[in-house]
Amino acid sequence: MQLPNLDLSQIRVLIADQQGSVRTWLRTQLALIGIQQASMAANATDLLRQCRNGSFDVVLCDHHLDNQKDGVELLEDLRYQSLLPLSSVFLIVTGERTYKRVISAVEFAPDDYLIKPFSANDLSHRVMAALMKKKILKDVFAKLAEHDYAGVVAACDKVISGKGHHTLDAQRIKAEALLTLDRIDEAAEIYTSVSTQRAVPWARMGYAMVLQKRGQLDEAADEAAKLNLECPEYLSVYDFLARTHEQRGDLAAAMDYLERADALSPANLERLRHLGKLASETGDRERAASAMRKVVDRTQKSARTKIDDHLTLLKNLVGESTRKEADERLKAMRQAHAETADGLIASDVAEARLRRDEGQLEAASAAIDRALSVHAATPQIAASISVDLAEVCIESGRNEDALKVAERIEGDPEKLDASLRRRLGRIKPAAPPADAAPPMAMPPPGTEADPEATARLLQALAAALDALDSAWDADRATACRELLIDAFSAAPREREVIQAHIRYDRIAVRNGGDRHKPTTRKAIVSDTS
Incomplete structure (x- = not known):
């Protein structure tokens, strides 16, 4: 396969580092290889602003950019807000050589990371290699951005048929697209073939996902557990094992895997959310509060903030030892989310729990009344907020109010996350349909069925x-x-x-x-x- 040509004069780079001398040195080194269009950012706010206002082919970001966000968190924000397309290169520059930091950087899939100190030759090689990969997989990334998974498969096939650079990357992306399309046997064929040729964890992880898709949950968990023992640094397997144990009803084991992954890489917000939800559901208030504090504090004043994160945290800040913190966080929550119906309801639900914990039952009841009034007057409320409102009604002995709230939760229950489905099921037990057929009487053993x-x-x-x-x-x-x-x-x-x-x-x-x-x-x- 012939490598595509790169017109470096058209490459746009954003260099993000708090030290002006480092930014200048990086720009000079890039100019030596023909990259002339280089912008500068001295902090996280500036980097995000520039990415909103323009597109960049390469972002060179120092891991310790400022006190607000590190490079890993910035990459997470850029991906979440769709400010950095898959076709762009993100390189993390770091002096961290510790195991945890390197694992964190790898988990959020930057295209590469440069360990300080590095030479001009190292910089040139890494940037060129990353750009070349993006060029080869350009059509693949374009189809991924459109969520055209059939198109992803076709684009990957073109790369694979060339038998050149990044064939393995194309096989991995193709197999993931096939799983999304429920073309399970085709995905299994790729994972099995790659596993027999190379010792790559993603192929074994993919085969475990195939087993899960086939409904072979025990076999999937066994395969993932073996991979976890052999490759404890491969973080995706921890989340997979957490999900499979949750599906099997073993929430304690699920939380254990999430905590083990968090100890290796504490930068993953979705993992912390998952841990906080499970801990809250099982009544482990200390563990839930610990996880949700991190989520709430890290997402404050960002696009990633969620009202139900605050609600889950406050739900678990009950008791004398956390009362002051709970009151302060409730006040901040009201101020930050006073403009939305979801925010008003969530704040009143949180206040109802706190006041009831203090023995102020009338104040708690008044808060529930306010929440129910807003809920009744608002056409659409987030399912997570409605479930919490229904739960606080039940906790206060207002079961009829809880059922009315639960009845208004719209949409397919299967689209709710597993924790919400379980909680909703406890509030609103399903009644057998009126036209359900009665149990069928079977003939005695040894006689032939009609x-x-x-x-x-x-x-x-x-x-x-x-x-x-x-x-x-x-x-x-x-x-x-x-x-x-x-x-x-x-x-x-x-x-x-x-x-x-x-x-x-x-x-x-x-x-x-x-x-x-x-x-x-x-x-x-x-x-x-």
Whole structure:
């Protein structure tokens, strides 16, 4: 494959470093290789402003840019706000040689990082290599930006067919796109092929994701756990294991993996949010408050701030030891989010909890009344805020108000995150549909099932699975398992029965339930005889 030509005279670079002498030296070195268009930024605010106002092909950012944000946090913000396209190069310049700092930089996928001190030759080589990679994968990144995953696959195929530089990168991106498109077998073929040729963690991680997509959750967790033991520095596996354990209902193990990853790389906001939510859900207030303090403090006055982060933090700042902090944070929360209905409701929910904790029940009730009034008058409220409002109603013995709030939560419950689905399920248990078929009576063991009765049974099983899929409920899950036992008793080799079993397992795993082993009535009779 012939390498593309680079017109360096058209390359635009932003150099971000608080020291003017360093900025000048970097600009001089870039000019020596033909890059003439170089802008300067002395702090994080300036860097973000310039990226909003113009596009850059390369950003050279010092890790310790200022006291507000380091290079890793800036990269996270740039990606989140879509201020730096995938086609642009982001290089972190750092004097940190410690394991944790290097891991942090790698996790947020800068194109490279330069360890100080480095030579002009090192700078030239790294910049040129990163630009060349972007040029080769230009069409791939363009399709990714459009979320055109079929186009991503086609663009990757062109790079792979050239059998030149960055073929492995194209294979990785293609496999991820195939998983997004649910073309699971094709993705599995890539991951398996790469794993047999090279010891790359992403291929093994990808195969674990394939197993998860197939509903083989135990096998996926085992594969990821092996990778974690062999490559403890590979951070994606910690988040994957946290998600799989959460799906299996083991929230303690999920939190353990999140904390282990945070100890290696404390810069990941989404991981801290995940940890804070799980800790709050399980009643581990100290752990939840610790995680959410970091999230709230790091996102203040930025585009990444979320009102429910404040709400989760305040929910866990109850008790005498944190009362002063809670009052101060509630005041700041009201000031920062007073212009939105979500902010008003969240602030009143937080105040209701704090006042009730202080024994001021009338003040708590008044805060709930204010929140309910705004909720009723506002057409659309974030699901997370509504769930918290419903929960504080239940905590205060106002169950009817809680149900009214829960009934207004719009949209597909499956689009909520797992924690919100579980919490909503506790507030608003799903009732069986009025037209649900009653459990089917099966013939005694040893007698042949009637084909028409089997057909009716399969219809009832399909309807029960549809209901369970739309709203998970323990009673519905039990009824589905009973129908599955009947189905395996009547027609153990029928394709529809096997597919129904696979579907049940996927629904159960997604909602933190246990998978169901194929069982027949005949087997139960023989075991107890």
